[in-house]
Amino acid sequence: MKKFAGQSIIDKLSERFEASRPQLTSNTAIAEIREKALNHLVQNGLPHAKAEEYKFTNLTKALEKHINFSMEEESTEVNQGDVEKYRIEGLEAYYITFINGKFSEQFSDTIEENSISFSTLSNAIASNSALAEKHFDKLSKCTEDAFVAMNAVLANEGAVIDIKANAVIEKPVFIQFINTRSSDVQAKNLIRVGENAQVTFIEKVDTLAAEPGFSNVVNEIEVAAGANAKFYKIENDSPTSYHISNIHVTQAKDSTFTVNTIALNGAMVRNNLDIKLNAEGCEANMNGLYLLAGKTHVDNHTTVDHTMPNALSNELYKGIMDDQSKGVFNGKIFVRKDAQKTNAFQSNKNILLTDDATVNTKPQLEIWADDVKCSHGCTTGQLDKDALFYLMARGIKKDRAMAMLLHAFASDVIENLEIEAIQAYVEAIITSRLEK
Amino acid sequence: MLSIKNLQAKIEEKEILRGINLEVKAGEVHAIMGPNGSGKSTLASVLAGREDYEVTGGEVTFDGKDLLDMDADERAREGVFLAFQYPVEIPGVSTTNFMKTAINQVREHRGEKPLDAVSFLKLMKEKMKLVDIDQSLLSRSLNEGFSGGEKKRNEIFQMAMLEPKLSILDETDSGLDIDALRIVSNGVNALKSKDNATIVVTHYQRLLDYIVPDFVHVLYKGRIVKSGGKELALELEEKGYDWIKEEAEAAV
Numbered sequence: 001m002k003k004f005a006g007q008s009i010i011d012k013l014s015e016r017f018e019a020s021r022p023q024l025t026s027n028t029a030i031a032e033i034r035e036k037a038l039n040h041l042v043q044n045g046l047p048h049a050k051a052e053e054y055k056f057t058n059l060t061k062a063l064e065k066h067i068n069f070s071m072e073e074e075s076t077e078v079n080q081g082d083v084e085k086y087r088i089e090g091l092e093a094y095y096i097t098f099i100n101g102k103f104s105e106q107f108s109d110t111i112e113e114n115s116i117s118f119s120t121l122s123n124a125i126a127s128n129s130a131l132a133e134k135h136f137d138k139l140s141k142c143t144e145d146a147f148v149a150m151n152a153v154l155a156n157e158g159a160v161i162d163i164k165a166n167a168v169i170e171k172p173v174f175i176q177f178i179n180t181r182s183s184d185v186q187a188k189n190l191i192r193v194g195e196n197a198q199v200t201f202i203e204k205v206d207t208l209a210a211e212p213g214f215s216n217v218v219n220e221i222e223v224a225a226g227a228n229a230k231f232y233k234i235e236n237d238s239p240t241s242y243h244i245s246n247i248h249v250t251q252a253k254d255s256t257f258t259v260n261t262i263a264l265n266g267a268m269v270r271n272n273l274d275i276k277l278n279a280e281g282c283e284a285n286m287n288g289l290y291l292l293a294g295k296t297h298v299d300n301h302t303t304v305d306h307t308m309p310n311a312l313s314n315e316l317y318k319g320i321m322d323d324q325s326k327g328v329f330n331g332k333i334f335v336r337k338d339a340q341k342t343n344a345f346q347s348n349k350n351i352l353l354t355d356d357a358t359v360n361t362k363p364q365l366e367i368w369a370d371d372v373k374c375s376h377g378c379t380t381g382q383l384d385k386d387a388l389f390y391l392m393a394r395g396i397k398k399d400r401a402m403a404m405l406l407h408a409f410a411s412d413v414i415e416n417l418e419i420e421a422i423q424a425y426v427e428a429i430i431t432s433r434l435e436k
Numbered sequence: 437m438l439s440i441k442n443l444q445a446k447i448e449e450k451e452i453l454r455g456i457n458l459e460v461k462a463g464e465v466h467a468i469m470g471p472n473g474s475g476k477s478t479l480a481s482v483l484a485g486r487e488d489y490e491v492t493g494g495e496v497t498f499d500g501k502d503l504l505d506m507d508a509d510e511r512a513r514e515g516v517f518l519a520f521q522y523p524v525e526i527p528g529v530s531t532t533n534f535m536k537t538a539i540n541q542v543r544e545h546r547g548e549k550p551l552d553a554v555s556f557l558k559l560m561k562e563k564m565k566l567v568d569i570d571q572s573l574l575s576r577s578l579n580e581g582f583s584g585g586e587k588k589r590n591e592i593f594q595m596a597m598l599e600p601k602l603s604i605l606d607e608t609d610s611g612l613d614i615d616a617l618r619i620v621s622n623g624v625n626a627l628k629s630k631d632n633a634t635i636v637v638t639h640y641q642r643l644l645d646y647i648v649p650d651f652v653h654v655l656y657k658g659r660i661v662k663s664g665g666k667e668l669a670l671e672l673e674e675k676g677y678d679w680i681k682e683e684a685e686a687a688v
Contacts (some may be wrong), residue, residue, distance in 0.1 A: 384524075384526075385487075385488075386524045387524050387526050389486055389487070389508060389524075390520065390523070390524040390526065391526075391529075391534065391538075392485075392507065392508040392509040392512065393484050393485070393508050393509075393512055393517075393518050393520075394512055394517075394534070394535075394538040394594060394598065395509055395512035395513040395538050395541050395542040395545070395598065396509055396512075396534075396537055396538050396541055397509050397541060398507065398509060400537065400541070401509070404529055404534070404537065405526070405529070407528070407529075408526060408527060408528025408529045408577075409528065411528040412528075
């Protein structure tokens with residue numbers, strides 16, 4: 001018998017889709033995708049407890065228990081102070097802010113640079129924008145992942161951003177989601193970075209409600225030839241919130257894409273990062289830091305697919321697990337037959353601070369080309385007792401000594417964060433966690 | 437300054453120290469010698485507060501305070517310094533940053549103001565000369581990729597920075613060539629004063645040519661079985677440890 005999970009959620013999603021059908025299916029191209037996605041969900045359900053890709057992270061069970069997938073609730077008021085509080089101190093950026101999944105003109109900046117074209121997803125769909133129609137669920141595929149399908153059925157809001165060719169955007173573009181209620185938010189960002197353009201994006205989701213919330217965000221990012229795009233994913237949500245992030249990227253010739261995933265808090269977080277190096281000379285950098293405490297559970301699934309020759313991918317993920325937290329790392333590297341002269345490096349290192357903290361780590365390399373340089377390594381251990389004693393033997397208090405060692409452990413990932421305000425933000429959190 | 441009475445300690449059910457008695461006064465240099473496995477390094481580690489060892493009996497007072505009641509960091513702030521036999525490599529922590537943190541925590545403990553950047557650098561420059569250590573070494577990660585001699589010089593540099601009351605040198609001579617041995621010993625001698633004391637733990641006599649002890653104690657099977665002046669070290673060098681073992685076995 002085929003296992004089927006999440007029936008109650010799928011029933012509610014179907015009801016919601018029917019109730020909002022006029023709004024969700026106004027654009028025929030996108031309506032078709034939504035129908036296909038819903039059909040996929042109805043046929044296959046959500047990942048069951050033993051589903052290979054979700055076996056360490058049983059989101060279906062957690063969402064069934066904690067999240068109300070019925071019709072969206074009325075939202076409460078949010079003020080400027082709330083919005084500011086969840087931004088990053090000292091960081092100048094163009095803020096695009098969504099409150100409970102709806103674009104907030106009030107809290108967003110007006111982007112005056114001509115080389116950035118911004119529209120909300122709902123407007124882009126309503127106006128039959130080519131970017132929306134051509135990119136919706138093109139890089140992510142609703143038939144490959146149930147939560148991507150869920151997003152494709154219901155996501156009607158998000159940021160649609162087109163960076164013009166040769167543009168150099170100094171200020172980062174910060175996509176901020178603030179949620180104040182315990183129901184779900186489904187959002188999709190469609191991003192295109194034009195040829196030779198340079199730009200940095202930051203995404204952060206925060207839940208203000210005391211009750212569990214759920215956000216399911218899909219980013220589809222196309223990086224054109226010669227472009228250099230950076231994406232920061234900062235996860236420091238409330239300890240009762242659930243989050244699924246999908247970042248699907250395709251890179252053209254000689255482009256560079258760098259993603260920094262910093263996971264700090266939340267009930268359960270799943271990050272799917274999927275980068276396709278579809279031309280020669282691409283470079284992909286994947287940095288990750290997960291600094292977990294309490295009962296936080298963070299699962300990083302990354303895939304980099306080398307399809308063409310002479311590309312480089314460089315992956316460094318580090319985790320520090322305290323209390324009863326759980327980390328998961330799964331890093332896939334594919335090197336296809338044509339991808340000769342590929343350089344692909346992967347490293348995952350973990351420190352467990354307590355006996356109750358756990359991590360599951362799995363590198364997965366599949367290489368069909370024969371002239372490549374690939375390396376991978378993963379380590380899991382405790383804080384080095386000899387190093388701790390050495391520092392303490394010079395008079396440094398235990399908390400401080402631990403903080404020094406953990407800063408040192410995380411330092412190479414933190415140094416890769418090129419924005420000083422974000423570095424300071426992460427450093428401060430490491431310090432405050434250890435001095436709690 | 438340091439008073440050890442009937443100190444006993446074990447590691448994983450293995451008894452290593454079986455009743456050590458030792459009195460160290462300010463201004464004195466004591467050498468602890470003994471064959472391999474006699475408990476020399478254990479004694480050094482227990483005094484510094486390494487948690488791997490369990491103290492099962494006896495007492496240790498340092499300037500009248502119960503040393504065994506303190507954690508390693510508190511002992512260090514009170515003025516106990518252990519120069520490690522195997523200094524630990526710590527990637528990502530520079531010696532400079534590490535020393536600044538340590539020195540300011542020690543100063544805070546003594547009720548002194550933290551050193552500002554300028555005074556700290558001045559102090560560092562002064563102490564670097566003492567052990568002929570280069571600035572570039574101190575900017576690097578702590579002990580990472582250092583040669584054996586550089587690690588030991590770094591230990592003595594740290595000792596010079598922290599100005600401890602009691603320094604315990606654990607096999608500081610191991611792995612040193614004669615030039616490095618001279619540099620390290622000169623550093624230790626320069627730091628000697630009537631107010632501080634030194635315990636030199638060593639297997640060989642040669643270090644004691646440079647750091648001349650007032651007292652020499654021989655440790656065997658976890659006890660001090662013989663004490664004497666510096667001539668005892670020379671006797672050990674000449675005759676080896678077998679006669680000590682025989683004497684000790686006969687006495688039981």
